Amino acid sequence: MPRHPLCTPVDHRLSRRQLFGTVAAGGIASLGLGALATPILAEALRKQRKQVLFVWTDGGMSQLESWDPKPNTTFGGPFRAIPTNVPGIHISETLPQSAQIMDKLTIVRSVRTQDNSHSAGVARIQRGDPKNRGVVYPYFGSAVAKWLGAGDSGLPPYVWIKPGSGGFIYKDAGFLGPKYGALALGDGKPPENLIRPDSLSVADAEERDLLRKLADQRYTTGRRPENTEANSFAFEMAGQLQKRMELFDESKVPEKELDRYGRNEFGRHMLLARRLLEAGVTFVKVASYGWDTHGDHFNGAANLHPKFDRAFAAIVSDLAERGLLESTLVIAMSEFGRTPRINGHIGRDHWPEAWSVAMAGLGLKPGIVVGKTNDKGTDVATEPYDIGHLFHTWFTALGIDPTDHEYRNGGQPLPIAHEEMKRIDEALA
Amino acid sequence: MSGIASRVLGLFAIFVCLVAPASAAEPLITTIDRLITTHAVGAKQTISPPASDSEFLRRVYLDFTGRIPTLTEAKTFLNNPSATKRNQLIDSLIDGPEFGPHMANVMHIALMERLGDNALWLEYLSQSFTQNKPWDKMVRDMLWSNPADQSTQGAAFFLSKRLENYGQNPVDYSGLTRDVGRLFLGKNLGCAECHDHLFIEDYKQAHFQGLHTFLKNSYLVNANPPTVGEKPTTAKTAFASVFTKKEKLTAPALPGGEMVEIPAFKKGDEYLVAPDKKAKTPGQLKFSPLKTLSEMLPTASNREFVQTSANRFWFILMGRGLIHPLDLSHSRNPASHPQVLDAITDAFADHQFDVKWLLKQLARTQAYQRSSALPAGVTDADAKLFTTALERRLSAEQLAASVLTAIGEKPSAALTKKFVKAYANQAREPEDEFTPSLQGALFVLHDNSVLKLLEPKSGNLVGRVSALTDHQKIAEELYLAILTRQPTAEETQMVSTILSKHSQDRVTAVKNIAWALLASMEFMVNH
Structure with a gap:
């Protein structure tokens, strides 16, 4: 080369x-x-570097068809629950490969958040829903970029792989300022005009x-x-x-890997995420759209969940195999779950009341389920955890203790996670 | 009078002097500068010196023609010894042929927020600004106009674009209500749709719902040009806060205003002219909430409208609203200079919403004509004091027109489109502040259409300057053509260093220097 x-x-x-x-x-x-x-x-430094993979299923993945199945109950739907490689833990049959890596996962089944609209919910969840202080809080990706820095990857600290258009999404950074924004790779591709045309020599460009x-x-x-x-x-x-053009060159990726991750948009994007994490990017977010299944939900899930399952299980296994999982926090979530009640269009609607988040890697206790919902899945049966609790947990896992770190916004001290919530000790190693 | 009494009165007189509102005799320009100076003194903020002729020249061309001045225009102004040349230039540009099309772009970006383009709409705005149509009448046309009247057809785009289905989603009536409130009343009621605003006490759910009731029965008539139809409004809107669940009713109403009475018509008797689906004509209702809104909202007696409008024109020239953000007017976000806002609000209404008059006044103030460089020894200045001119974002359209002016090429719609793609915000994101753009950086670095502009041609910048041999002269021409100023001694020396380095290839040296100046921050913003 x-x-x-x-x-x-x-x-x-x-x-x-x-x-x-x-x-x-x-x-x-x-x-x-x-x-x-x-x-x-660089290699030595990278080994100690902490990283985050944030998988966002936009629109709301159903907890009942994924991490918290309730087969043969009123709202359980048609799918079965299957055993995982951790005795006693069952998840939905739509996630067979994830079931085989359950020993690496940490599932929280007792999530209860506040907002059931997409327009406000996405930002609210990703900003950690702090108390309103008249400032715009950073998304988790921008927050991590600020606390962990860009490292030596030569790439920006916060990279977002998404379908559709790309660009530099500075608004994610809120009051932290534009440099903590997200570099969005639209359709996983590098931005337009990235390559210097031959008509311009290196010397002239410099x-x-x-x-x-x-x-x-x-x-x-x-x-x-x-x-x-x-x-x-x-x-x-x-x-x-x-x-770092070579990172975007899919022709260099072995065919076998494309098959393992799935030859679809999400699979390709997750594979790119692994390459970016290997290259040292601090925070990689992968977004998948189309999860808002208000109608024909079960056929939708039968189509969406296996694609998620394949790529998610592949990347967690790959990170583990490469020794990166111990320094990488993996989070898979949406802005809310989906209603237990099945509506007239055979769909499930928005449901922040009782849903699940899957995590893995750095700082977490693997192979466990935290919290539970009631028999029908309509409510949280143990202590409910809001997004603020999750922010405390994630920051703690990353070694950024929210009780002794705070932002400074023009002299104004601001807590990095909701100060009336605390970390979920049970989930932490 | 006793000594003490006269001293007290004397103090009182000074006090009155400092805070008294503008007397009727005081010109608006004087009022603005007096109040801003007083405020700066109170805040112990040093005021920047006046802008140099070069800085002023570049600023007024960008503001009133949408581009930088040509080399000839720059030389003419800078060499003009007249003491009144600044006022003359302001007037001639605002009364000139480029003002209307430029203001059309400014308002198009402000009001449509990159939702989409429409030739008739731009034409409507351009004509209206050129002919100085009063601003209240323009807003009236946008909210309702007779579809048969060709002179106002383009204005319907403000509503018709927002009445389109957005992808597979239904028409976003809530977004339409929010935008009318934001853009014409200075209030973002978006978070008061389902309950009273949670932390802006002034914004009530009833305000949102009242405004919504004017708009919610409108629909798009997909004719050419697109027009706006209305289903009959026969009853009040029922709504309830998601917290209290207590049902309330509202007729169409401006926020905080009286409800409009909804007249009763027999079913089938609601129209003066019935809509015709085949002919795609919207017909005309006997009671049209949109027409009522267009008669109630943009009026001199609606203080919120006048103030929001005056604040927007202030923002356009000063880079920051007196109330800021422009759409968050409420009692806990007061104006930085309430009396200045009152003065321009009153004056705008008194002058029958004369846009050219208002802009000419604002451009004559010291506040507008200050340097963007901080005063000596000062490291920062609070933007809301207006003591140092603020850097303002150039729209993609201004950037394209300015690059072409600097190079000496004619305006190009195709190139402008490329600039818009590289520099415009995403739809629905107001372009009210400078934002870094990765796409923009890569565009100017590598896009062929930009690189091609630097190829020497007879009569264009690089062609003309490369033909010169004197290093000093080359530096002067490049800096004046691109940055509208003379180079400093240091800059001239740097130009000379580069030219000497490329002594066998002057074209390359000139291209590289010209590119760097075009890509520089000094070029990228209005300062």
Whole structure:
């Protein structure tokens, strides 16, 4: 494989600095991307790095057809429950491969959240539903990006693989500021115009970018710096992504792996997620759409769940096999579950009252189920856990204790998770 | 009078002087600057010096023509010794031919938020701003206009686009109600649909439902051009808070206003002109809530409308609303300068919603004509004090037009489209602040349509400048054409360094420098 022409050796940088003399010195020092660590050191650092895989089934996966089946009950639906590789724990027959990795999973069956609308619910859940303090809280991905940083992957800390269009979704970051936003890879593809056209030589591209940085440095002197900083960040990210083009090249992925993950959109996106985690991206979110099955729910589930199952089981197994699961927190969830009651269109509606979240990996106690619902699945029968409890649990698993970490927003101290909730000790290792 | 009494009166007089509202005789411009200065002094904030001629020139061209000035326009203005040249330029641009089309783009982005485009709508806005149609009448046309009247047909797009099905979802009437409240009344009632707003006490569920009742029976007539029909409104809307479940009723009503009486007609007798499905004409109701709304909302007596409108035009020129965000007007988010807001609100109504007049006044203020550089020794300035000019986002349309002006090429719809794709926000996200754009960075770095603009052609920037040999002259031409200013000594030296480095290939050197200036932050924003 040819080396990417934009991977500039250090001596090249120095020669540019000499060219521009004193004018450029400050510019490079303050705006440079920071040299990449040597491969061996990088590998060592990466082993200690904590990462997150966040799988989002948008619209609401039914707990009754997944982690909390209630076969042969009023609302149980047509699917059976099957045993898992942990004696005594059963999950829905729509997830046979996940059943074989139950020993690696931590299921919470006693989730009760507050909002049953998609429009508000998605943001509410992903922002951790903190107390309202008149500020917009960051999504979990932005929060993790802030606390764990980008590491040495050369990629932004928060990458979101999704169907449809991509772009840089700065609004996820809330008050943390645009640089903690999500790089969204629409349809798993890198953004448009990522590749330098042949008509522009490497030397010219470098000269142009350096001249742009100098112009910005001059312009921002004596001005408010925020906008220029945010704009520089977009250019830096563009530069970083160009160096990791190979990550997006599916032709380099063995056929066998494509089969294991499933030759469908979600399977491809989960496989890309694994490659990004292996490359060191701090937080990878994979979104799957179309789970809002208000009508013909059971045929919908029969179609959707096996695709989820295959890719989810594959990635958890792969992370475990590579030794990455012990440093990676895996979370699979939606904005809510689905109603036990089956509606007139043979569908299940939105249900925040009693649903389940599946987790695995870093900091968790594997092979267990936490909490339970009543016999018909209509309510939580043990202590209910809101998204705030889950945020406490996740942060704790990542080594970020919410009781001694807080945000600072222009001097205003803000708790990182709802201060009236606490971590779920039972779920933690 | 005793000594003490006169001293007290004297103090009182000073007090009155400092806080007194504008007297009838004081011009609006003076009132604005007096109040902003007083406020800055109170906040112990140093005020930035006035913008240089270059900074001012670039700003007014971007604001009133939607592009930077050409090299010739820049030289003409900068070399003009007249003491009144700034006012002359403001007037000539606002009265000039590019003002209408540019303001049409500004309002299109503000009111449609990238939901979609429509040629008739843009034409309507452009004509209206060119002819200086009063703003209240424009809003009236948007809320209801006679479909047979060709001169206002385009205005229906404001409603008709929002009455389309969004993918497989049904028409978003709640979104329509929210947008009418946000854009024309300065109130985002979106979170008051199902209950009173949870933390903005002023926003009641009844406000949302009253406004909703004006709009909820409208529908799209998919004719060419699309028009808006209405089903008869025969009864009040019943609603209940999800918390109290107590049922209430509302007729059409503006937030906090009286309910409109719903007249009773026999079934089949509701129309003056019956709708015709085959001919795709909407007909005309005897009682049209939309027509009623269009007569009640955009009026001088509706303070919320006048204030929201004045605040928006202030925002367009100043980069931040006096009430900010523009759609969160409520008692716990007061204006940064309540008296300034009152003054421009009153003046706008007194001048019959004369947009050109208002913009000419605002552009003459010191607040508008300040430098965007912080005062010496100051490291930050609170944006809401308006003591330093704010950097403002350039729309994709302004960026495209400015790049083409700098290069010396004609306007291009195809290229503008590409800029919109790279720089515009997603639909429904207001473009009210500068946001970094990865797509934009990659577009300017690598897109062929941008790179092609830098190829030398006879008469274009790179062609013309590459023909020059004097380094100083090359630097001056490039900086004036792209950044509307002279280069500093340091910048001239840098240009010279690059030219010397490429001594065998001046075109490459010029291309690289021109690209860097076009991609720079100084070019990317209105400062």
